[in-house]
Amino acid sequence: MTVKRWPRVLAHFFLIALAVVWLVPLVGMVFTSFRPYAETSIDGFFSWPDSMSFDNFRNAWDRGDMGQHFVVTIALVVPAVALTLLFSSMVAFAVSRFSWRFNIALLMLFTAGNLLPPQAIIQPLFQIYLRIPLPEIPFISNSGELRGSLIGLILINTAFQSGFCTFVLANYMKTLPKELNEAAMVDGASVWRQYWQIVMPLTRPALAALATLEFAWIYNDYFWAVALIQQGDDLPITSSLRNLSGEFFTDENVVAAGSLIVVLPTLIIYLILRRQFIGGLSLGGTKG
Amino acid sequence: MSLDESVTATDHDVTTPVTSHEREEGRRSHSLLTGSDRRTLTLMTAVPSFLHIALVWIPAIGTFILSFTNWNGVRWSSLKWVGFRNYEQLFTVFEKDLYESLFNNLWVMVALFFLGTPLGMLIAYILDRNLKGSAIYQSIFYTPVVLSLAVVGFIWRSVIYSPGQGILNSVLGRTEPGNQIDWLGNPDFLIPITSEYGLSKNFMALIAAMIWVHVGYVMVLYLAGLKSVDPNLREAAAIDGANEWQVFRQVIFPAMKPVNIVIMVITVITSLRVFDIIDVLNNPIGTDVLSILVTDNILGESGNVGRGSAYGVMLLLVCFGFAIIYLRNAFGEED
Amino acid sequence: MTTRKTEIGGYPSPAEWAKDLNRRTVLKGGVALAGLSAIGVSCGSDAATEFTGAIGDAGGALTIGSNASDPAPQAGLAAVVGSFPNENVEVTINTLDHNTYQENINAILQAGEDDVLAWFAGFRNKFFADQGLLGDISDVWDQVDGLGAGFLAASTATDGKQYFMPTSYYTWAVNYSKSLFAEKGYSEPSNVDELLSLADDMASDGITPFVFANDGQWPIMGTFDVLNMRINGYDFHIDLMGGNHEWTDERVRNVFSTWESLLPYHQTGANGRTWQEGAAALETGECGMYLLGTFAASASEALAADMDFFNFPEIDPAIGAGALDAPIDGFQMIAEPKNAAAAKELLLHMSTATAQDAYLSEDPSVVASNSGANTSVYNDLQKKSAALASSATGISQFLDRDTIPDFAGECGNMFAEFIEDPSKVDSLLSDLEEKKVAIFADYS
Known part of the structure; x- marks a missing residue:
């Protein structure tokens, strides 16, 4: 719809002012990442730069051993996001498209599980993980038990995130016309085919949106990783940022540079998927 | 619709109790489910639910139980039951x-x-x-x-x-x-x-x-x-x-x-x-x-x-x- | 067994501290016995592997858990491993950043993936040894040469056995900029009155006398430590840390009164300032003095080149200025290591001058524990640190290493609130005492 000129100018005014406030910290970080610590620690962060270089980036990449940690991160995030979406969409499909005895109970279980704080469950979880043996497979389960393994990390992220995703997907699937299933059933399509070939393709926007969000969340998590993995090399990328902090001294400019490297993948994914992302998160908003 | 209803009638006992279901029949079509469909559906919910319960809810219950102990997090042998002492201390x-x-x-x-x-x-x-x-x-x-x-x-x-x-x-x-x-x-x-x-x-x-x-x-x-x-x-x-x-x-x-x-x-x-x-x-x-x-x-x-x-x-x-x-x-x- | 008990080498302040240790051991005999019987079972298995002292018998894989994420210590540890003469042992270093490592030490101990773990001497080591989580390395100590009685004491748990191998330490003192002192004609004070008049001079020169930075709530623990040791003496301080005195005691109250009288000489707004910003304030000459560990120099090369320090001067002549914080770092072995033989060989190697020289060649910010280490390569700060520690009459490990970690956190909180509003000191101290009782109840 068209908007009159003056409100439009006003809106830009408001947004620009706000955007500046939002950008100050970000620009401050980018600016800092190009300057040496010795300079900002004496002149402050709000000062004219004497020297700017990529040294901090190089330093962060090497010291954080980021190449290695990126590999671990991809091996964690991709399966975790896929599994989370698969599991939550299955549950969402079952509770939103069928009437079943435990329908609401199940949805409540997942929704309420979504509210639990991770700190409140970590100690028993660690003890459970300590007691479940796994075959020792290099990279996948170096430790020979669920604790310290990539599998364990994928599973807890999946279990924990599936609460939110089930909730969102169930809402979304409820808005799909019921006739779809009925027609399919008359055609003799099995439940799995209804799920996989009819409902899932229609849910794609919501899945894309959730994939973007979940990618950022699981990618940025360090709580589960640090609590459940004790070998430095097996930790995902966020932890290599922590490795840039020393016992006492931390070169904050290197941390800023490292953070920029680490944030790039999530930002790029957001920029690429932005349209689907916004479109897909409609969360079953009523049409009219 | 008539086909749907007739099947529903025979299948009531298997999937949903009649009472809570009556209003919904005709709207939802679960009742056309075959045995294998029902198994698929069960599996589709059971696996994710099991994972969620095992890794989220059971630890939550564990935390509740541990709140009545003085456990130090390492050796089970050091665990002592202390009743409501921890809660008492939180409020004092x-x-x-x-x-x-x-x-x-x-x-x-x-x-x-x-x-x-x-x-x-x-x-x-x-x-x-x-x-x-x-x-x-x-x-x-x-x-x-x-x-x-x-x-x-x-x-x-x-x-x-x-x-x-x-x-x-x-x-x-x-x-x-x-x-x-x-x-x-x-x-x-x-x-x-x-x-x-x-x-x-x-x-x-x-x-x-x-x-x-x-x-x-x-x-x-x-x-x-x-x-x-x-x-x-x-x-x-x-x-x-x-x-x-x-x-x-x-x-x-x-x-x-x-x-x-x-x-x-x-x-x-x-x-x-x-x-x-x-x-x-x-x-x-x-x-x-x-x-x-x-x-x-x-x-x-x-x-x-x-x-x-x-x-x-x-x-x-x-x-x-x-x-x-x-x-x-x-x-x-x-x- | 006999040589090491009598040998007194260099640091730390051997005679006094050893005597103190004996007295305390006697006093705590009851507790020690109880502890001994409680952990007797878990320690039994280790005695089976007899350590002969020869390096070269062991083989296989060995993992060291390290908290050295900074480049210098990381290179230092790699150099130590490189200098390990037994090439049949394949050593892996598993590095986590210092903070994560410390917060997750319980998980690391339970995971059992690392045989040898970087850790801290004194209470923090004893805390785990008493719970049966560490392996007895008394047989390694039988072979150790060149570590003083102070180190032995700091490595001994309640059961009288050793569970720690100290490798290096650093000292806490009052740091200052040499150029500023030269420019303004300041000199190092030798008692508290001189310190105060120095502070007054600085204030009238427009310089804030003391840097005050407490982000993270640990840095100003050092101020409390040194004031308590100057006013009430080393023994009282250690006993207070051990939970044996009340925080509402008049003597503790005195420390806070003195502290309050010194606050006007400090920077304001300490709680939101990181120690690194504090170091920058020292470097720019905004402030004149900074009570901190010698790691202050790591904040910048310019500061390192210009920094010197003096021991915090005496307050009560009857007590003197002999005690100080000098945290000792080193390594311990887990209770059930996968490769005990190799772990013990490596720990023995770590105690030697050879290994420590290798370490210090990469990280010159600390001082070697072995009296045979090559001190000729020390920089001025290292030399002064070593001299300060060896003349000390009592060495504490720093508040967060001398008491239950939980309780140290509560102390940190209390100090932070105290400097915001010193008038609340009485209610803060009685709250702290209540928490102490609750926290210590689970560990006595």
Whole structure:
């Protein structure tokens, strides 16, 4: 719809002012990442730069051993996001498209599980993980038990995130016309085919949106990783940022540079998927 | 429909009790399910549910049980049952920590609810009008959401709030010794409630960082919701002579109910679970929240699992309080 | 067994501290016995592997858990491993950042993936040894040469056995800029009155006398430590840390009164300032003195080149200025290591001058524990640190290493609140005492 000129100018005014406030910290970080610590620690962060270089980036990449940690991160995030979406969409499909005895109970279980704080469950979880043996497979389960393994990390992220995703997907699937299933059933399509070939393709926007969000969340998590993995090399990328902090001294400019490297993948994914992302998160908003 | 009903009648006993089902039949078509379909459906829910229960709910119950012990987190042999001692101590010796964190969790909720969330909604509402540069604005506001918390902590602690070097004091001209503003360290109350509890200045500084992250989040969710609102509704209301606020209040907001609920839930979760941002800002005095107390005790070197679990149970109780309110709203109407 | 008990080499302040240790051991005999019987079972298995002292018998894989994420210490540890003569042992270093490592030490101990763990001497080591989580390395100590009695004491748990191998330490003192002192004609004070008049001089020169930075709530623990040791003496301090005195005691109250009288000489707004910003304030000459560990020099090369320090001067002549914080770092072995033989060989190697020289060649910010280490390569700060520690009459490990970690956190909180509003000291102290009772109840 068209908007009159003056409100439009006003809106830009408001947004620009706000955007500046939002950008100050970000620009401050980018600016800092190009300057040496010795300079900002004496002149402050709000000062004219004497020297700017990529040294901090190089330093962060090497010291954080980021190449290695990126590999671990991809091996964690991709399966975790896929599994989370698969599991939550299955549950969402079952509770939103069928009437079943435990329908609401199940949805409540997942929704309420979504509210639990991770700190409140970590100690028993660690003890459970300590007691479940796994075959020792290099990279996948170096430790020979669920604790310290990539599998364990994928599973807890999946279990924990599936609460939110089930909730969102169930809402979304409820808005799909019921006739779809009925027609399919008359055609003799099995439940799995209804799920996989009819409902899932229609849910794609919501899945894309959730994939973007979940990618950022699981990618940025360090709580589960640090609590459940004790070998430095097996930790995902966020932890290599922590490795840039020393016992006492931390070169904050290197941390800023490292953070920029680490944030790039999530930002790029957001920029690429932005349209689907916004479109897909409609969360079953009523049409009219 | 007649086919559907006849099959339903024979299948009642297997899937759903007749009573609760009667109203729904004809609307839902589960009753056409074959045996193998039913097995598929069972499996589709059972596997994810098992994982969720085993790794989320069972540990939650474990925490509840551990809150009645003095366990140190290492050897089971050192575990002693202490009854309600941990809870008793929370309300006596550690009373101040407990109330301070309950208050702080509440402040986060209030701030996000009345500042962060409305601001995100407002931005989304404006951006939905196809303004030029919308994509750029969106990206700017969304970036904090995807930043790793290590960097959020660094940005706010050093770049913004550092008393001698930070941008804030530089811009305000308060960098001289003695007149620097101690943004993160000053626990004086901005809004006192009693002499001991209130909203402290440094906690407000932390909340500013939380709002910085939260707004972009609400913005994308709301923007997504707005996209699904029928533009004709707005046109119609505008023709009726309603002003902008009336259109929002009476047309858009009600049409967005499902999204509003999601955003409310997320706001509540965020404020109850808030942890990382305080942790990376080094948890200055007077800025404890429940999750920080849980973590310090449970994961700390001393391994005070008993007391930490008791804090955890307090957190669970608060969360459940909200969960029940929410679930009653969300599912109440379906029954 | 006999040689090491009598040998007194260099650091730390051997005679006094050893005597103190004996007295305390006698006093705590009851507790020690109880502890001994409680952990007797878990320690039994280790005695089976007899350590002969020869390096070269062991083989296989060995993992060291390290908290050295900074480049210098990381290179230092790699050099130590490189200098390990037994090439049949394949050593892996598992590095976590210092903070994560410390917060997750319980998980690391339970995971059992690392045989040898970087850790801290004194209470923090004893805390785990008493719980049966560490392996007895008394037989390694039988072979150790060149570590003084102070180190032995700091490595001994309640049961009288050794569970720690100290490798290096650093000292806490009052740091200052040499150029500023030269320019303004300041000199190092030798008692508290001189310190105060120095502070007054600085104030009138427009310089804030003391840097005050407490982000993270650990840095100013050092101020409390040194004031308590100057006013009430080393024994009282250690006993207070051990939970044996009340925080509401008049003597503790005195420390806070003195501290309050010194606060006007300090920077304001300490709680939101990181120690690194504090170091910058020292470097720019905004402030004149900074009570901190010698790691202050790591903040910048310019500061390192210009920094010197003096021991915090005496307050009560009857007590003197002999005690100080000098945290000792080193390594311990987990209770059930996968490769005990190799772990013990490596620990013995780590105690030697050879290994420590290798370490210090990469990280010159600390001082070697072995009296045979090559001190000729020390820089001025290292030399002064070593001299200060060896003349000390009592060495504490720093508040967060001398008491239960949980309780140290509560102390940190209390100190931070105290400097914001010193008038609340009485209620803060009685709260702290209540928490102490609750926290210590689980560990006595």
